[in-house]
Amino acid sequence: MIELKPVLKRLHSPDVLNIESYTPDDPTNFCLLLQIMFGPENSEGEESFDVVVCTPRWLTTEVEKRGFIDGRHHIILDKFDLDLLRSYFTEFAKECSGKTWQEVARKLSRLGKWEFEDYKP
Numbered sequence: 001m002i003e004l005k006p007v008l009k010r011l012h013s014p015d016v017l018n019i020e021s022y023t024p025d026d027p028t029n030f031c032l033l034l035q036i037m038f039g040p041e042n043s044e045g046e047e048s049f050d051v052v053v054c055t056p057r058w059l060t061t062e063v064e065k066r067g068f069i070d071g072r073h074h075i076i077l078d079k080f081d082l083d084l085l086r087s088y089f090t091e092f093a094k095e096c097s098g099k100t101w102q103e104v105a106r107k108l109s110r111l112g113k114w115e116f117e118d119y120k121p
Contacts, residue, residue: 029057049112
């Protein structure tokens with residue numbers, strides 16, 4: 001059986017109009033939801049894996065307000081850098097091949113919440 005290989009198809013954020021041209025007001029103190037769209041190599045289709053992208057300064061403020069942060073599915077970086085994120089996601093996907101898309105998606109969901117993570121038919 002041929003192994004399926006996921007590839008990064010695109011990035012999207014419901015928090016900003018255009019993630020490709022987005023620059024936070026303060027690149028060292030921000031938070032946004034980023035939907036990483038992965039799909040099988042050489043195939044149509046994509047599925048969303050959601051992560052919260054934020055900085056340590058934002059985390060510090062939130063912990064002071066709320067007392068804690070659940071760190072699952074967070075990417076923390078010093079300042080906003082879409083090229084760095086894209087590169088990281090591309091490299092991460094290279095380690096997530098599998099015999100079925102379900103197997104691939106389970107591996108990718110270590111990075112972000114898979115849109116079908118809790119789906120039951």
